[in-house]
Structure formats: C-alpha cells, structure tokens
Amino acid sequence: MSSTTIIVLALVALAVLAILFFATAGAGRDRAAAINLRREARKKDKANPALTGEGGAVTGREVERNAKLERRGSGELVSVSAEAAPPAPFIPPDPDVIAVTRRQFLNRGSATLMGISLATFGAAVLAFLWPQLGTGFGAKINAGKLSEIQGTIRDTKAPFYVAEARTWLSAYPDTALSKAKAVYSGGVLDGMEQGVVALYQKCVHLGCRVPWCGSAQWFECPCHGSKYNRVGEKKGGPAPRGLDRFAVSIANGNVMIDTGKVIQGPPIGTNTTGQEQEGPHCA
Numbered sequence: 001m002s003s004t005t006i007i008v009l010a011l012v013a014l015a016v017l018a019i020l021f022f023a024t025a026g027a028g029r030d031r032a033a034a035i036n037l038r039r040e041a042r043k044k045d046k047a048n049p050a051l052t053g054e055g056g057a058v059t060g061r062e063v064e065r066n067a068k069l070e071r072r073g074s075g076e077l078v079s080v081s082a083e084a085a086p087p088a089p090f091i092p093p094d095p096d097v098i099a100v101t102r103r104q105f106l107n108r109g110s111a112t113l114m115g116i117s118l119a120t121f122g123a124a125v126l127a128f129l130w131p132q133l134g135t136g137f138g139a140k141i142n143a144g145k146l147s148e149i150q151g152t153i154r155d156t157k158a159p160f161y162v163a164e165a166r167t168w169l170s171a172y173p174d175t176a177l178s179k180a181k182a183v184y185s186g187g188v189l190d191g192m193e194q195g196v197v198a199l200y201q202k203c204v205h206l207g208c209r210v211p212w213c214g215s216a217q218w219f220e221c222p223c224h225g226s227k228y229n230r231v232g233e234k235k236g237g238p239a240p241r242g243l244d245r246f247a248v249s250i251a252n253g254n255v256m257i258d259t260g261k262v263i264q265g266p267p268i269g270t271n272t273t274g275q276e277q278e279g280p281h282c283a
C-alpha cells in the first residue's frame, strides 16, 4: 500500500471519528435541553391557577363538560367565572439553564481536549507518513561526482550503491546506446547517455532487496532467485520485468538521482547490452 493511500485512509478515519464524536455530543446536548424544557413547562403549569383550577378559574375538563351539556340543551351548566384567568406569574429564568451549566462546561472541555488530541495524533501520523520532499528518499539525491563514481565502478567491478536513494548506480556501455534508444526514454536514457543507470534496489517480484553478485556479475535476488544483468534487464526467475529505475541528470558534474518517481523496468526479453552470466550464481 502506497504512503498516499495510507494518508488518505488515516484522514478518512479521523474524519469519521470526528463526525461520530460531534454527533454523539450534539445528541446529548439536545436530550439535556429537552429535559430542561420539560421541567420548566411542568413548573409553569403547576404555578398557573388557570390550569390548576385555583381561585375560581375553570379547568379544561369543566369547559369540555359545559360544551357537551350545551349541545344536549340540558342547561346544567357549571358556573364559569366571568373574570378572565389571571396571567401566569413571572418566573425568572433559571440562571443554570441560560448560562453554561457545570455539565455543559465539562462536556465542552472534554470535547475540546478530545479534538486537540485527535488533531495532534493526526498531525503526528501525517508527519510520519508524508514523504520527505526536501531531502532523503522521494527527493532528488546527489550521489556524488560522476567521474569518481565511474572510477569506483571500474575499480571494484561492481555497481556503486547509493543508500540514501536505495539505488544501484551501474555503468551503461555507450556501445549499447543505439539499442537503448529503442527501449528507454526520458531521464533513464539521459543517464545512459552519460554512462550510468540508476536501478531501484527493490525486486520487482515481491520486493526483496536485490544484492549484487560479484561472481556472476548480475543482480541476483536471494528470495526467489530472480536474476537481472548489469543494467537491470531480467535474465531469470519469477520477476515479471527488469528492475525498476530512476531518472538521472548531471548537475555540475554530480549525478542527481530523482527518487520522486519510480520508472517501471523494461519488459521480459529486453537485452540491450547482451551481457551474459560471467561466473557462478550467488542465489
């Protein structure tokens, strides 16, 4: 799974958690407000003499009974006070209801703390997963002077390993350039024209790190035995293609490897250099 996918999944998970949290908190608040309103209404009903029947006022039941009797024409009316019911006494609002209650304060405090914790956790996850755009793998990496690298490759009869770029820099023979132009392009071909090719160390079969085999003069994967020649073209094993690679450019004599984009290796059967096995296999 790529780091971008992981970041997207982490963001989605955080968003879902945040929505769930705020929905639950909102429902709790609504419930508390409804309970307060019910209490308030009951209190007002109790204090209203028009509803309690105190002071000679008519109750709802009496009004209904009178209406029924009127319809029947019996004339047994319950006496109704001519005076209108007195207005309900003013009940000052409960300061605990209109201001922030202790419970609301605690709820809001814990919601804020939870939000801060989630945001901090999310930021830490992003910081950990985000590719380092300025330096390190994922950026353009300076592998050193081209002339020195080529000298080392010649002297050691082995590719030059650039740990920061997770890359093998291998020599590309200029005699093979005409064939290379039919297969490679862009930054890979640019590097070949300068005499180097940058091969990603990860095996294209199942991702093991592929070491160099000095005796065979090939790259040989220890996991399932895939084999690639000096320029990373597939020679054997279960690998579905040649080694993936990176674009190379030369700046002030330095080899710059662009590890921001992995370029897929050449298809099976590609053999631009014709380099064969030069000794016993390592894997």
Ligand code: FES
Pocket (backbone or CB within 6 Å): 203, 204, 205, 206, 207, 208, 221, 222, 223, 224, 225, 226, 237, 238, 239
């Ligand atoms: S991982 Fe390299 S051959 Fe399987």
